[in-house]
Amino acid sequence: MQPNPTLDQLQVFKVVAEEGSFSGASRALNRAQSVISYTIANLEAQLELQLFERTGLRQPRLTEAGKTLLQDARRLLGDLDTIRARVAGLKQGLEAELSIALSVMVPSAAVIQVLHAFKVHFPSVAPVLNVGELGMVMNMVRDGTASIGIGTALDENDDRLEIERIGHSFMLPVAAQDHPLAMLNRPLALADVREETQLVVTDASGLTKGRDFNVLSYHTWRVGDIATKHELIRNGLGWGGLPAAVVRDDLRSGRLVHLDLKAYEQGEYPLYAIHRRAFPPGPAGRWMIDQFREILSRCPSKHEFNSRLEALREADLPQAAE
Template identity: 70%
Template structure:
């Protein structure tokens, strides 16, 4: 018959291996040393091999078989702790899973920070993450596929949707530093950009069908996602608007430049926390909304960015003189 060690046996085995002695394990588990020795002996009988070398040393040492079993025992007991935490959370009303849809307009560093803290606060809660463009976030929430959405404008009024503004982001028109528009080195007019290829993201949700935002060129390449748009712009294949969080490092390094284009409407895009009215967030989802609110409050507005950019330009000019 195949060995069937009990969880108690594995716990005792792990205590002996980590404490270095039967007596130390007995103290840690508040048991008699004879009980510890008996449990280990039964475990060794179950697996039909010695797990500790007891001769020639005052302290038991793991055998080769014991060393091989150690990581398995740790993993099994760790999984047990996760299960216990999950059951405890479910009894307290904690969700088993949070499904969140996040807009590409949410700065990536803010998303990583919040989700990192979420993992620490709710280790037993599973996460399902979708990142989407334009109307995708709202569509995922309204369809019930996502518990909450952290995203941009509410594109369709619906009484079944609860949307609360928790921050803002903004797009800036950019091109690769070797692109023809960047080389002009001057404020741009509509005439300058009309014949240049503009990269535009299409809305997979269909909520913005027939509507274009800041599309100024006669020539457009339409792509399915912001990441593709970013790489094509960086490669010099066109120009377009991108969230500041996507291009901040490229602007600082000089790989890209912000286009001085008055015709491109540069305004703040509100970021909302969305949910269905019939599905109030549980403790973990509610925590996530507040964490995003706190983190996004630190993000600059478009006016802040442009003011800072102007100040940096003036300082550089003075330094050059």
């Protein structure tokens, strides 16, 4: 007789594999650990395959067969989420409220432009805005706090999320105009910044735990948000990278200076629209994603932006770039 595993069994199998333990799956699914163990045992009996190695191990470990079948389980459960999403979309009317998680990397000019148009098109829908750093956007969408997220995607392999690229942003190394690095008035080497204090944002979401991005100095001050980092840099307490959208006016006025530091990676940071596959955005949310895509897709390339940055004293910076 052919095995006939249930979707619930596959869901439990997937969660045990991702959590790394039966106790972790128990907490994630809010079920007794004995129920989790019983479900996996029944699934292995049906398949006539051992999915986890347990003997002599503190935590279950996937067998080779388990690793192979996990891919199939993820695909099937992803298809189920797609079906649920389509059904929800067919049933769903206009949202009464739209919760949005926005990354600080999204240019404020783009946010204001979208919200002005949103107010005209959907006067009855109340937007709830949450602005944060790094992994906050993904976490808020993942746990259902936000219906949609606009920002960076630190984990593009989460089967629960639909992630679509809609634009990009830039980070620039800057310092106050009277900072020692700015006053060198020449291209900087790595040795120039090693002993200078660098301001670094700590990711409260935990998604980047153990990872640092463009941290080049031996001396760092860690802060909780971009706004604090921006203010400290503007007042000469260190140097660091800031979204170009945040420092645009400071660069134009001369209060901040762009540091010509080749060791600092100034590549494009992709910006994504993120939502849960099982709970797709309604008409207002879909409209907002499309509007952000239309605006952010017009951002200049890295080369174009750097060319305009070099001509900062003679030309204005683009509003929606950065």
